[in-house]
Amino acid sequence: MKSQEIRKQFLAFFESKKHSIVQSAPMVIKDDPTLMFTNAGMNQFKEYFLGNGTPKNSRITDTQKCLRVSGKHNDLEEVGMDTYHHTMFEMLGNWSFGDYFKKEAIQWAWELLTDVYGIDKDILYVSVFEGAEEDGLGMDQEAYDLWKAIVPEDRIIMGNKDDNFWEMGDQGPCGPCSEIHIDLRSEEEKAKISGRDLVNQDDPLVVEVWNLVFMQFNRKADKSLEKLPAQHVDTGMGFERLCMALQGVKSNYDTDVFTPLIREIETITNSQYDKHSKPNEDNGKVSVAIRVIADHVRAVAFSIADGQLPSNTGAGYVIRRILRRAIRYGFTFLDTKEPFIYKLVETLSNQMSDTFPELKSQKNLIFNVIKEEEQSFLRTLDKGLVLLDTVIKNTKAKIVSGEKVFELYDTFGFPEDLTALILSEQGYEYEEEVFTAELQKQKDRGREASKVSAGDWEILIPESEEVFIGYDTTTADVKISRYRKVNSKKEGEMYQLVFDQTPFYAEGGGQVGDKGYLESTNGDVVYIIDTKKENNLIIHFTKSLPKNVTSSFKGVVDTKQRSRSASNHTATHLLHQALRTVLGTHVEQKGSMVHSGYLRFDFSHFSKVSSDELQEVEDFVNARIRESLPLEERRGISYNQAIEEGAIALFGEKYGDEVRAIRFGESMELCGGIHVENTADIWHFKITSESAVAAGIRRIEAITSDAAKEYFTSQSEAFGAVKAVLKNAKDPVKAISALQEENTGLKKQIEKLLRDKAKNLKGELVSDFEEINGIHFLAKKVDLDASGIKNLSFELGGQMESAFILFGAENDNKALLSCYISKNLVEEKGLNAGQVVRELGKYIQGGGGGQPFFATAGGKNPAGIAEALEQAKQYVKQ
Known part of the structure; x- marks a missing residue:
């Protein structure tokens, strides 16, 4: 059975059980500060x-694209080394939200696996939560009894808290779970040891295929459990593992989910994938590399299709890091010194775009971004090889310092395992423990800097649903429905407040959150310093808590900041x-940031935007401003209708069935942000910069409104100052050109004098x-x-053989040291001019570097x- 059919049958089965099929959410998460990526369905x-x-x-089903490479769920280093991570x-x-519970979840899971997919019942095992004394929880007897009616008791396994109690995080909804495991070993292997004894023992052929989570509790900040008001079902089945079981293979990589990519890698790199090889064998290393890349x-x-470009921070x-891991595996084990991973995008798009159309619509962008990243990192590897060669030459013993290896990794991006491989090939070692300690210090610093602890929510108004009214007003009478205290290493102690209704816009769609204040009836004021959205809650940040949290308040938005943002x-x-008008309809928004002071807009385009094109774009926007186009806002319009009417939906965003459409003249987009009532309110639009962000992605920064007024005022003042310096010349441009010509002539005279001076000095110095x-x-x-x-x-x-020359000079009250060493001394004595100036630089309170x-x-x-x-003289004597 092909993977596409397996996926369709799953969704069709649950649709027959009255579940709604929903689309996969973007893999990159935007409104949850606790997660970078979707790591579970x-x-x-x-x-x-x-x-x-x-x-x-209340019943939903889907296939969700997930990524597990950070935090608690991190499988990165296992990928490629085995066949199932x-x-x-x-x-x-x-999913069931307050609808069916354990009975239906268990019965339907078994029906799908054994009746629909036809999996042999004798190769399936199930696990049930055994209880946890520290939480006051006993064994999940209900789940055990339900399974006992379906499978023999010797196929039911008691699971501990680590394996059979699922928690969203340190706090939040949680509950016992029941896993279904499958034994894919040969009959001969089964005769040696029971599959029951291999469940949850990391055997590659006795694997968990489905997890049925029964959400019953809420984990509080003090680690205690309280019952949820409603019981839910949350299940997750690994698609790749299911395909392995149904296609009769022994590895996820042998399914048709991966084989097209593997065949393409073999062709491009002229390598051979051996599914039977072990990771530590020569061809096993090649096979590991191919699995990693695939x-x-x-x-x-x-x-990238979901809007996350490779960068140096965050997601x-x-x-x-993932892409560079693939590149270096190809570089090291497949002997690929030229970019090639980008060529796999075509195969991937052909294979999966029916289910995930974003792969096809964003194919060119993905192709170009990966290619540029490959080229960049391969240059880094080349540079790292030169640096490592210098390190080896300057290492007298056969052990390289761990700090030096960490410097290559941290400063130059040269992978530690590649360093280790090259060192071992030349008979060298490095201080692995020192490197690990330095790496741990770096991780600890990052973790400490981002550390946030949150208390439990104090619920003041139970079952209150927050209502956003900020499209229509900037002031409102509000009540605090819940609040909690948070501590952040970066921000310090703060409070998060949720209201019954709020005029404050929460950060989203690239637009920053509103600021403002709360005012009580007796005149006490608490300032709202930011507003963000988290899991459908609009959260207001304050440095202090209002004195009487149960009273009513007047919430007031900072209208000056909001109007600038709008x-x-x-x-x-x-x-x-x-x-899209000036450059073409291929242009798509790839990200934006809307502050009160400026805007930033990223978009797809294949080349630098010329100055003439930028002027045309600026003129176009200002023409729309002068037209005084009114805001046409439509709330609650269906997504399909909005798209049919020409609205632009942004990639990487998740839209509901009903959306909000914003129109100004011919511009129509789906958007939840705050806008002006009329384009005339913008006053003027001025582009301040245009630059590259990544391959095929450009960025424009611009200003409007008060910022534009301040810009033109400062430009006018600067121009006035220039004219004053030029003694109010009638033609300032002509006057400046004359000064430049005069300056150029004087520079040439100075250069000639310095050359003559150096020539005379040369004769003296010999x-x-x-x-x-x-x-x-x-x-x-x-x-x-x-x-x-x-x-x-x-x-x-050039005149003196075996020369070591050090010159010092003082220019503009600053010191300069220059070191020249003949190449024969570099090669024969291991002298290095860069190392010399770094060591001597401390005497002039500075530093530098260069070539040997x-x-x-x-x-x-x-x-x-x-x-x-x-x-320097002492250095040479030694």
């Missing part, structure tokens, strides 16, 4: 488990329309060389600039030049 339904929302249908995978699931290209492609760093947000819509240990040594302070010193150094070096034969250092202490020159 239940993430998009978290608000329902928390009681912060009510689903339209993945970064990106599909989770098939069915897995990782899926994770990276889906992440983008995780994606870059101007910038509306301008992004007009900018999007302008770019006689100042002294021979030390077979080295022609010269250390002098000279009155030349950096360019003159470099020319002089190379001229003297020429390097420079700058510093702020000219008085130290003399000592640096003297220490």
Whole structure:
């Protein structure tokens, strides 16, 4: 049975049980600060488990794309080493929100696996929660009795808290679970040891295939449990493992989910995948590399399709790390020194775009981003190899310091395992424990910096559903429905408040959250410093708690900040329309940031936007502003109707059945943000910069409203100051051009004088060389600039064999050291000019670097030049 049919049968089965089929949520999470990526099928339904929302249908089913590479669920290092761990995978699931519970979940799971899919009942085992004394929980007798009516008791296994009690996190909904495991071993292997004894023992052929979670409790901050007001079912079945079972193979990578990618990798890299090889064998390492690449290209492609580009921070760093892991496996074990992973995007798109159409619509972007990342990292690897070669040459013993290996990893991005491989090939080792300690220090610093602890919510108004009224008003009478205290290493002690209704807009759609204040009836004021959304709750951040939390308050939004943000947000819509008009309809929004002071807009485009095109875009937007286009807002319009009417939906966003459409003239987009009532309120639009973000992604930054007024005021003042300096010349441009020509002429005269001076100095310095240990040594302070010193150094070096030259100079109260070393000394004696200036730089309170034969250092202490020159002499003597 092909994987596409397996997926369709799952969804059809639960649709027949009155479940609504919903689309997979984006893999990149935007409104949950506790998660970077969707790591389980239940993430998009978290608000329902928390009681912060009510689903339209109490029964839901879907296939959810998931990524497990960070935090508690982190399978990255296992990927490729075995045959069943993945970064990106599909989770098939069915949910009940306060509807059916254990009986139906268990019966339907068994019916689907054995009757519909036809899996042999004799190779299935089930596990049941055995209880946890510390939580006051006994064995899940109900689940045990339900299973006992279906399977023999010797196939029911008691599972501990780690295996059979599922928790969303340190706090939140949780409950016992019942897992279904499958034994795919041969009959001969089964005769040796029972599958029962291999459940949850990391056997690659006795694996968990489905987890049925029974949400019954809420874990509080003090670790105690309380019963949820409603009982829910949350199930997750690994699609890739199910395909392995139904296709009669022994590895997820032998299913048709992965074989097309593996065949393409073999073809491109001229390598051979051997599914029987072991990881530590030569061809086993090749097979591990192929599995890593086949897995990782899926994770990276889906992440980019969902709007997350590789970067150096946050979720983008995780994606870059996954891709770089794939690149270095190809570099090391498949001998690929040119980009090739991007070529797999076509195969992946053809294979999966029927289920996930974003792979097809974003194919060019994925292709270009991966290719550029490959090119960049391969350059890093080349540079790292040169640096590592220098480290090896400068290591007298056969053990390289762990700090040096960590520096290569942390500063230059050179992978530690690749360093270890190259060192071992040359008979070297490194201080692994020291490297590990340095890495742990770095992780601890990052973890400490982002550490946040939250108390339990204090519920003041039970079952209150928060209502956002901020589209229509910026002030409202509000009551606090719940609050909690949070402590953050970064922000300190704060409070989070939720109201029964709120005029405050929560950060979303690129627009920052509202600020403002709460005012009590007696005049006490508490300032709202930010507003964010978390699991369907609009959360207001304050530094202090109101004195009487149960009273009524007046909530007031900072209208000045909001109007500026609204101007910038509306301008992004007009900018999007302008770019599609000027550059072409291939332009798609790839991200935005709307502050009160400026806007940032990322979009797909294949080349730099020319100055003429930028001017045309700016003129287009300002023309729409002058037209005074009114806001046409439609709330509650169906998604399909909005799309049919021409509304633009942004990739990577999850939309419901009903949406909000915003129109200004011919610009129509789905958007939940705050906008101006009329484009005239924007006043003016001014582009301040255009740049590249990634392959095929450009970024425009711009200002509007008050910021634009301030910009033109400052420009006018600057122009006035320039005219004053030019003594109010009638034609300032002509006057500046004349000054530039005069300056150019004077520079040429100075350069000639310096060349003559260096020429004369050269003749004087030849006689100042002294021979030390077979080295022609010269250390002098000279009155030349950096360019003159470099020319002089190379001229003297060309004239004098085995030369070691160090010049010091003082320019503009700053110190400069330049070191030249003949190439024969670099090769024969291991001397390194870069190392010399780094060591001597401390005397001038600075530092620098360069190549082994020429390097420079700058510093702020000219008085130290003399000592640096003297220490150079001691260095050569030693």
